């Protein structure tokens with residue numbers, strides 16, 4: 001792996017302050033470094049600030065403390081170097097797959113023919129060949145999320161931010177999507193930061209899993225995933241895999257249970 005630092009999260013803290021309501025400290029002292037081409041996941045109990053951190057990295061909300069650096073440069077608003085995919089697809093219903101995937105390029109002023117050529121490449125990588133002229137409502141949930149990933153990649157970001165991208169999918173589709181995401185990653189070698197509730201998803205996909213504590217979110221532990229690549233779903237039955245999942249689960253189990261009690 002290339003060891004150049006792509007993303008640096010430096011001393012990030014976030015407190016939400018609202019009028020007439022108690023302040024909510026969501027994140028405290030988050031420091032992390034992600035290398036170029038690395039696949040890193042964050043897991044943690046509900047409310048531990050995972051989505052907040054992703055939104056700060058994307059520049060959608062400001063941090064209260066600290067800074068975000070991409071390739072050594074501070075970023076504090078959204079930019080083409082970072083693309084994000086959320087749980088709910090954000091496709092334009094009146095545009096076809098190819099127009100959706102090429103949308104960011106067209107917005108940036110690229111002629112349609114060029115935007116379509118690039119879009120086609122990512123449609124193919126995402127396994128959507130043949131569906132270029134379909135509309136979002138004609139696709140399954142899993143396919144729509146693949147269009148979303150293709151669209152995020154088409155603008156050639158340096159970092160792909162994924163916020164629970166498969167959470168709305170059924171368990172079987174989700175597993176297939178994990179293998180497809182791996183092959184897309186294998187092909188594009190993007191730097192990826194994924195947020196997920198599923199520990200097995202994090203271990204299956206990642207080079208490293210960062211475990212957050214309950215609110216305020218802090219980094220409890222970083223766990224390397226030294227499992228060989230390319231990975232297939234059979235890996236999930238290996239002892240090494242199950243051992244890693246178990247170790248991470250033990251780190252957050254008490255907090256997840258406490259959260260359940262609080263409703």
Ligand SMILES: Nc1ncnc2c1ncn2[C@@H]1O[C@H](COP(=O)(O)OP(=O)(O)OP(=O)(O)O)[C@@H](O)[C@H]1O
Pocket residue numbers: 016018024025026044045046047048049050051052053197215
């Ligand atoms: N705009 C906001 N105003 C006030 N509090 C907020 C705001 N956004 C998030 N929070 C609070 O910050 C904390 C962290 O929320 P966040 O959504 O980042 O957690 P999370 O780890 O992504 O949770 P989940 O796993 O359930 O998605 C929560 O207590 C949440 O209620």
